[in-house]
Amino acid sequence: MALLNNFTACLKYFQGDRLHNQVFFFLRAVHKSAASESYGVSPTREGAMPERIITEVGEKTQIKSLEEMPGPSTLSNLIEFFWRDGFSRIHNIQLEHSKKFGKIFKSRFGPQLVVSVADRDLVAEVLRAEGVAPQRANMESWKEYRDMRGRATGLISAEGEDWLKMRSVLRQLIMRPRDVAVFSDDVNQVVDDLIKRVSILRTQETDGATVLNVNDLFFKYAMEGVAAILYECRLGCLQDQIPEDTQDYIGALHLMFSSFKTTMYAGAIPKWLRPIIPKPWEEFCQSWDGLFKFSLIHVDKRLSEIKAQLERGEEVKGGLLTHMLVTREMTIEEIYANVTEMLLAGVDTTSFTLSWASYLLARHPQIQEQIFTEVTNTLGHGAIATADDVPRLPLIRGLVKETLRLFPVLPGNGRITQDDLVVGGYFIPKGTQLALCHYHTSMDEENFPEAIDFRPDRWIRKDSTDRVDNFGSIPFGYGIRSCIGRRIAELEMHLALTRLIQKFHIGVSPLTADVEAKTHGLLCPSAPINLQFIDRKS
Numbered sequence: 001m002a003l004l005n006n007f008t009a010c011l012k013y014f015q016g017d018r019l020h021n022q023v024f025f026f027l028r029a030v031h032k033s034a035a036s037e038s039y040g041v042s043p044t045r046e047g048a049m050p051e052r053i054i055t056e057v058g059e060k061t062q063i064k065s066l067e068e069m070p071g072p073s074t075l076s077n078l079i080e081f082f083w084r085d086g087f088s089r090i091h092n093i094q095l096e097h098s099k100k101f102g103k104i105f106k107s108r109f110g111p112q113l114v115v116s117v118a119d120r121d122l123v124a125e126v127l128r129a130e131g132v133a134p135q136r137a138n139m140e141s142w143k144e145y146r147d148m149r150g151r152a153t154g155l156i157s158a159e160g161e162d163w164l165k166m167r168s169v170l171r172q173l174i175m176r177p178r179d180v181a182v183f184s185d186d187v188n189q190v191v192d193d194l195i196k197r198v199s200i201l202r203t204q205e206t207d208g209a210t211v212l213n214v215n216d217l218f219f220k221y222a223m224e225g226v227a228a229i230l231y232e233c234r235l236g237c238l239q240d241q242i243p244e245d246t247q248d249y250i251g252a253l254h255l256m257f258s259s260f261k262t263t264m265y266a267g268a269i270p271k272w273l274r275p276i277i278p279k280p281w282e283e284f285c286q287s288w289d290g291l292f293k294f295s296l297i298h299v300d301k302r303l304s305e306i307k308a309q310l311e312r313g314e315e316v317k318g319g320l321l322t323h324m325l326v327t328r329e330m331t332i333e334e335i336y337a338n339v340t341e342m343l344l345a346g347v348d349t350t351s352f353t354l355s356w357a358s359y360l361l362a363r364h365p366q367i368q369e370q371i372f373t374e375v376t377n378t379l380g381h382g383a384i385a386t387a388d389d390v391p392r393l394p395l396i397r398g399l400v401k402e403t404l405r406l407f408p409v410l411p412g413n414g415r416i417t418q419d420d421l422v423v424g425g426y427f428i429p430k431g432t433q434l435a436l437c438h439y440h441t442s443m444d445e446e447n448f449p450e451a452i453d454f455r456p457d458r459w460i461r462k463d464s465t466d467r468v469d470n471f472g473s474i475p476f477g478y479g480i481r482s483c484i485g486r487r488i489a490e491l492e493m494h495l496a497l498t499r500l501i502q503k504f505h506i507g508v509s510p511l512t513a514d515v516e517a518k519t520h521g522l523l524c525p526s527a528p529i530n531l532q533f534i535d536r537k538s
């Protein structure tokens, strides 16, 4: 059985199956040569392994083959992952393996070979050398489901020309902070409901302050927030009684998440074995059915409203979905697929980050007070922040960046090389699965001194020449295939955290001890985080 690579394979959003080494080669990668150092990344002449490369500084460097690359044996990997449940410790395995094997190493799962890159500069060079349509991982099982149901692929599952076309439409709409600033009021209405919900939930506990399992609350906030932007409507996730169709959708999302390990095998198990081991594929299809059904309801509803408005001769105004439906730059099936995949990608990622951010604030009351002071000094007492205020709140931005550095929701990411490359002195043939070890680079002392410390202020620029951006921490990825929802996620997180800090002192509940991270597709809390929300004096 061919397993997915050890990082990307375990990311539910980027789940693929067999690594066929079939790179979709629609577009020839246009490489910028990035051979700035003797052990950098260089494109090579296709097919042949060169013996040495000449670097920009004129040095001749011997090139090593993949056979010479160190890494754990297939057997030890299988024991690590299947016997010792390595799937939930993927982030720590990155640290262990890079300590043992160095900053570039290979792992094998049967026929599947993965080259892990655990060095900031090499990660930077790999990503900077990308072509016009990079490929993250093999998405065969996602595509198979879509073909079976006659559905289109969205940004996550599409490749090549299809991906490029949809990406160029969506990036015009939501990639820059100013594009999403128009959603401030919509998001702030959802923040109002979040605050009300905190107040309701804490009255249910005997101390009148604790909210149990804050991730449940932030999950609902993130879903409501992203849907307000994607579907231009409210779902009622933060109400006492959640509407039935929303509840069904949450069920489908939970199924995708809880059956993550099972569904991981959906593509990895050969088709002929499905009648004997049907569960993974069945659950995979069932959760996708639920996710698509929900999108269809909301997209079709908006489409009917637009048609009715046009029939009445009214001007059609709206947000993202309206724009997509009116301009028809994408087909209706592509719109269904993209909102489905964006909603899937935009809920757990944002909610885990908010849970970790609140947990870190609760564990570091002094830092929380510093941020509170910044917020009140900047906004005055009680003013509601909008996207325009966020640049004036560097510690709020630092809080989100530092949270994502310590707990990168996607602890690793993947790329399938589209050209022969030399990376770190090794020849990597095209079609090789790379695993970019973001968790390791985030925790590397060379990139972040006192890396285990929570210091939102490390992201504050001292002056205009100060470069705080750091390839060691790129939680949203980098470049043309990076997270399309980054600005939406940031808006939701900045506005929610600002308001929570304004309203409450956040403390750790006595019910919560230290909470470690575990990998379950995403880097998530291994136990419920219970926090106290105590009103601040106004």
Ligand code: HEM
Binding pocket: 136, 155, 156, 167, 226, 341, 342, 343, 345, 346, 347, 349, 350, 353, 404, 409, 410, 413, 414, 475, 476, 477, 478, 479, 480, 481, 482, 483, 484, 485, 486, 488, 489
């Ligand atoms: C804290 C929140 C989030 C984090 C940390 C995050 C992180 C990521 C990362 C690391 C990638 C892969 C990038 C790469 O391969 O270089 C990605 C892709 C993606 N994300 Fe996010 N994401 C977040 C929120 C969102 C939201 C809110 C949405 C939708 C509204 C979204 C939609 C997507 C999509 C569609 C892709 C695939 C893009 C493509 O292949 O072209 N994400 N995300």
